[in-house]
């Protein structure tokens with residue numbers, strides 16, 4: 001049962017009470033928001049639960065191998081990599097107006113606060129990666145309120161678990177948006193996968209609600225850090241750019257397994273561009289079978305949010321149309337027999353990259369081009385952790401982003417790093433796995449000194 005709104009309002013509602021938050025962060029933040037919002041934001045907190053440091057570390061230990069798919073890391077060392085403190089988890093509920101459609105929707109996210117936090121707290125905004133299901137969102141970590149609940153790869157957001165165990169259990173508050181079309185308030189709404197405005201606005205609004213909530217919990221947010229993986233790496237770059245456009249100070253940003261230019265990524269996934277082998281390698285990872293489902297979800301999302309009726313049906317080869325439309329509606333991969341499944345190189349109609357097919361496909365391609373994140377001169381440190389065995393991202397895609405991104409960018413390659421192992425190494429690796437660099441936690445901690 002949800003508590004009545006009246007009760008919530010008296011306890012937690014806050015009408016853009018941002019003036020009292022750190023001026024450096026909030027003044028600019030308001031500027032960014034005014035263009036989007038027509039009514040004051042409110043939030044409420046739900047499902048508060050405390051998770052012990054031991055439970056977090058034990059959950060990470062049992063999930064570690066699922067992400068270290070290329071076996072590049074030693075097992076979790078509970079002595080040096082254990083959670084430092086217990087963490088309080090809460091679901092945040094706030095409202096977003098989707099820029100592409102004007103719809104006003106309730107969105108959810110996770111607020112994780114170290115029990116040890118006292119008067120001030122640095123903040124990590126965590127952007128999760130692609131989820132091919134409706135409910136493996138960060139805020140579902142509150143399921144841990146059941147002492148017997150075990151997080152699993154099929155039902156939960158293990159990537160969020162790793163972030164909580166690393167950051168929230170070591171002094172940082174973590175704020176993480178559940179993206180539109182995901183999570184407990186989805187209400188049948190389609191996902192806005194890699195849709196720039198909807199995604200960026202959701203991340204901004206959940207971040208803003210989280211910062212406001214911290215203040216109301218008597219914790220003043222101090223330095224702001226951003227972290228994202230895969231799709232969340234793109235979202236993190238969009239968020240970074242929106243925050244900096246609004247004058248918000250960002251202490252440091254780290255992204256793992258990033259794709260930053262959707263047009264280039266789609267060409268690579270479709271087999272239309274082939275990059276030379278990275279120096280020193282004699283082969284490169286074949287494209288992953290899960291890319292095609294991601295492209296289907298992107299087509300469905302762009303059809304819906306950019307108002308391109310018929311896009312999904314006409315962009316996909318006739319033999320895959322029914323399957324693609326069904327998948328976009330139910331995300332049920334087990335309903336697709338592997339022998340009938342499209343892959344990323346045979347999903348799209350032949351004419352897709354050859355010339356004009358129809359207005360919807362042309363509009364999609366313009367949108368993929370204009371939603372790039374690479375056209376940005378970073379003025380605050382940003383690290384790109386990328387794998388040399390990533391089945392979705394070629395290193396050449398990342399080095400191009402670094403080359404265009406300016407002096408504050410830094411690329412850190414992960415030898416033999418798969419898509420998942422690169423992310424895990426970014427959080428738990430050391431100089432050995434990270435080409436002589438430190439991991440994201442150590443790097444963020446060094447910025448607190």
Ligand SMILES: *[C@@H]1O[C@H](CO)[C@@H](O)[C@H](O)[C@H]1NC(C)=O
Pocket residue numbers: 118119
């Ligand atoms: C919080 O920090 C203040 C100042 O350092 C200290 O006096 C106080 O005991 C701390 N409170 C807790 C609960 O740790």
Ligand SMILES: *[C@@H]1O[C@H](CO)[C@@H](O)[C@H](O)[C@H]1NC(C)=O
Pocket residue numbers: 146147148
């Ligand atoms: C957890 O499991 C134990 C042992 O199976 C059981 O006794 C207990 O009632 C369960 N607790 C909850 C909250 O379900």
Ligand SMILES: *[C@@H]1O[C@H](CO)[C@@H](O)[C@H](O)[C@H]1NC(C)=O
Pocket residue numbers: 287343344345346
């Ligand atoms: C996709 O399947 C086709 C066969 O239909 C095959 O030729 C191609 O190599 C596959 N591409 C990938 C990336 O697996």
Ligand SMILES: *[C@@H]1O[C@H](CO)[C@@H](O)[C@H](O)[C@H]1NC(C)=O
Pocket residue numbers: 330332333334335
């Ligand atoms: C997914 O598809 C499989 C195979 O058709 C079916 O058994 C299962 O019930 C479906 N799952 C859902 C959630 O619809």
Ligand SMILES: *[C@@H]1O[C@H](CO)[C@@H](O)[C@H](O)[C@H]1NC(C)=O
Pocket residue numbers: 070071072281415416
């Ligand atoms: C990493 O990959 C290289 C080939 O690229 C291989 O020689 C080496 O054994 C691998 N290392 C590990 C730890 O798997």
